[in-house]
Amino acid sequence: MLFFDPMYLLFALPGLAASLWASARVSSAFNKWKQVGTYNGMTGAQAAWQVLQRGGIHDVQIVRTPGSLTDHYDPVSKRLALSEEVYDSTSVAAIGVATHEAGHALQHSTGYAPLWIRSLMVQPANFGAMLSPYIIIAGALFHAPVMINVGLILFGALVAFQLITLPVEFDASNRAKRLVLETGIVYPQEREGIDKVLNAAALTYVAAALTGFLTLLYYLMRFGGMGSSDDR
Numbered sequence: 001m002l003f004f005d006p007m008y009l010l011f012a013l014p015g016l017a018a019s020l021w022a023s024a025r026v027s028s029a030f031n032k033w034k035q036v037g038t039y040n041g042m043t044g045a046q047a048a049w050q051v052l053q054r055g056g057i058h059d060v061q062i063v064r065t066p067g068s069l070t071d072h073y074d075p076v077s078k079r080l081a082l083s084e085e086v087y088d089s090t091s092v093a094a095i096g097v098a099t100h101e102a103g104h105a106l107q108h109s110t111g112y113a114p115l116w117i118r119s120l121m122v123q124p125a126n127f128g129a130m131l132s133p134y135i136i137i138a139g140a141l142f143h144a145p146v147m148i149n150v151g152l153i154l155f156g157a158l159v160a161f162q163l164i165t166l167p168v169e170f171d172a173s174n175r176a177k178r179l180v181l182e183t184g185i186v187y188p189q190e191r192e193g194i195d196k197v198l199n200a201a202a203l204t205y206v207a208a209a210l211t212g213f214l215t216l217l218y219y220l221m222r223f224g225g226m227g228s229s230d231d232r
Contacts, residue, residue: 011218015211022203029200030069033093033193034085038186044086044098047185051102051176052080054183060105062087071097073104075119080105092186092193099180100198103172114167121161128158140223148223152216159216162209169205173198 042050045062052060065071065081073080080101086094107115132155139147180186180194 008218011214015214018207018210022207025200025203029196030093033197034091036092036193037090038092038095038190041090042185043088043090044082044094047095048080048098048102050183050185051099051179055106057105057109071101073101075108092190093197096194096197099176100172103175106175114164118164118168124157125161128154136223152219155216159212162212165205169202
């Protein structure tokens, strides 16, 4: 029962369903709106540059990165990496993704607090994702409450990272939705596509946070009480 607990399914299935649904929404929205070009013909890279200029940011490098939907902003190197299907594309979807990533650069330049908190939590979250399940299970096998507690704390750091990611991503999307109109990157009637793409992408972060939170609840229920009572 330690390695297969039917009760776990009650916690895992909602998160899995949410993740699959969110992934499908992202693929559907992006595939639909990548077929629709913008009236002004601006590429994703040009749109990101326009947003950066509007924010007075001149030290962020916009580069290509391989893969699909691998777009991201690195605050350490100040590099805004856009996948090839976004960098050179003039589609509504590409503009939405590119300006969203530029929104993260704006957050960085203005000292947006949740972004800084998330940056500080990257390493603890990585450790939590990689090690916590093994530490928790090992603690249960060897009846070592300290190991279990360490594993729970590490996994809690992952969940905290996922939760703080939500306002970071929502804020970047809101900045993008506002600035694409203020800078004339798209016309008002094209905002619908950008909204759909970015709203769908936001669902993936919600699904990840839900999955992490439910998994933490399971760990607490299943292992949290081990070793807390006297041996008999």
